[in-house]
Amino acid sequence: MPLDPPLEPMLAADRGELPADGALAGGLRFEQKVDGFRAILFARPGRVLLHSRQGKDLTEAFPDLAAAAARLREPVVLDGELVVYHDGRLDFAQLQQRARRSARTATRAAAAHPAALICFDVLEHAGTPLLARPYHERRTLLEDLFARRILTPPFTLCPATADRELAREWLDPAWGAVGIEGVVAKGAEQPYRPGARGWLKIRSRSSAEALIAGTTGSRSAPASLLVARYDDTGRLRLVARTTPLPPAARRDLGARLTPAGAEHPWHGRHFSAGWGGRGELEVDLVRPELVAEFLADTANDAGRYRHPVRFQRLREDQLPDQVARFDS
The missing domain is CATH 2.40.50.140 (Nucleic acid-binding proteins)
Known part of the structure; x- marks a missing residue:
């Protein structure tokens, strides 16, 4: 059965440093933690919904993303981070302002400060739920959606790596200047468990x-x-x-x-x-x-x-x- 909105996202527990290699099932994969709003996007024929982590409907506040989602050639449910770029970095204050808009003011705000969805997971594809699939399978499918240009701007693929030294570089506070807050560690064999703190986040x-x-x-x-x-x-x-x-x-x-x-x-x-x-x-x-x-x-x-x-x-x-x- 297709996933029913709203869907509670999987969460991450705080850690002070990069976890040991065997901390999560299947070996570690690292993703950049970006400074934005967590969001789940339901993009299906004739219906688009954009929900916050708490289940608030943000669809009307982000008409630019809703319009892009309505044009997708394959139905998907995506997990990611809502962001607004400004002057070469992520602008959280501008994102907050956009989240409070509605109707005509939201359309004007979208033109002035376009939003993007940095995607790090795909939870459903072509009507098939993927929550039980391991992370590495979901990530491969997500990368394929970008490679086949099913997902194009304003959708962006979140950088990910199995390289521990590269993840350590992402923890350099210099990355904070462009809006990267740290790293999220995930297990390659982990299923997606809504509401569970099964991942690990390490802040710079x-x-x-x-x-x-x-x-x-x-x-x-x-x-x-x-x-x-x-x-x-x-x-x-x-x-x-x-x-x-x-x-x-x-x-x-x-x-x-x-x-x-x-x-x-x-x-x-x-x-x-x-x-x-x-x-x-x-x-x-x-x-x-x-x-x-x-x-x-x-x-x-x-x-x-x-x-x-x-x-x-x-x-x-x-x-x-x-x-x-x-x-x-």
């Missing part, structure tokens, strides 16, 4: 510094940090929130942070809980005088990291005015 990370400007939890034992940088106008701008701090870091920072009052640039400001949560964070403001080094991935929107960063240590060798300026 690099270190950076910012000022500690606030904490969550108690200031004497902070749960996480809000880190910031000054912009060229002297305004203190939020850069990121850290992941939960380990106990030793909580104790050390709690003894070093100095509470701030009305003189703090953020006095009276409210912070969203974010990351899928609702409401506001309870934040204790501290004097922005300590420099924190942290590890962050390459997903950065106008100077602010999209994902939580990992606190590494205090940089006692740096003064606050030596921290890089906020770069939007």
Whole structure:
């Protein structure tokens, strides 16, 4: 039976480094992890649907992709990443704006900022579901669809390799400049299991510094940090929130942070809980005088990291005015 939409995509679990060769069934295959929106495309005669990872219908917001899918000569269900290219790189902010469009505004946005679907899996072909087939068979079929020009722009084949050293090169933070966030590792013999975290993702990370400007939890034992940088106008701008701090870091920072009052640039400001949560964070403001080094991935929107960063240590060798300026 053909697959029924919506279909929950197969997911990947986080890893800090490339997994060992035998970590997944059949040996490892590596794909570039691109900075976009996960999407499943149902392209069948007389009906096209484009769904987000959560099952939201994005078809109307991306009429350019829907039109291209309607012209395909062979019916397929594709798994991939929605992206928008701008100035030689993937533009996540522009992609977000496009996802909110509808009707006439979506058509204008498509003309100004065309989207693409970077395809990394084919889940159904010519009415035959492929979920039970091993990854290497599905990948071969996907490559064949591009080789026979069934799939052409705005559809793009996601780069993949069995070469571990090439995968390691893709983890270089320099790839982040064009929108490559890291690597996804898959097993050559793995079937496609909707909703399961059966793949492994490794994000490219690099270190950076910012000022500690606030904490969550108690200031004497902070749960996480809000880190910031000054912009060229002297305004203190939020850069990121850290992941939960380990106990030793909580104790050390709690003894070093100095509470701030009305003189703090953020006095009276409210912070969203974010990351899928609702409401506001309870934040204790501290004097922005300590420099924190942290590890962050390459997903950065106008100077602010999209994902939580990992606190590494205090940089006692740096003064606050030596921290890089906020770069939007």
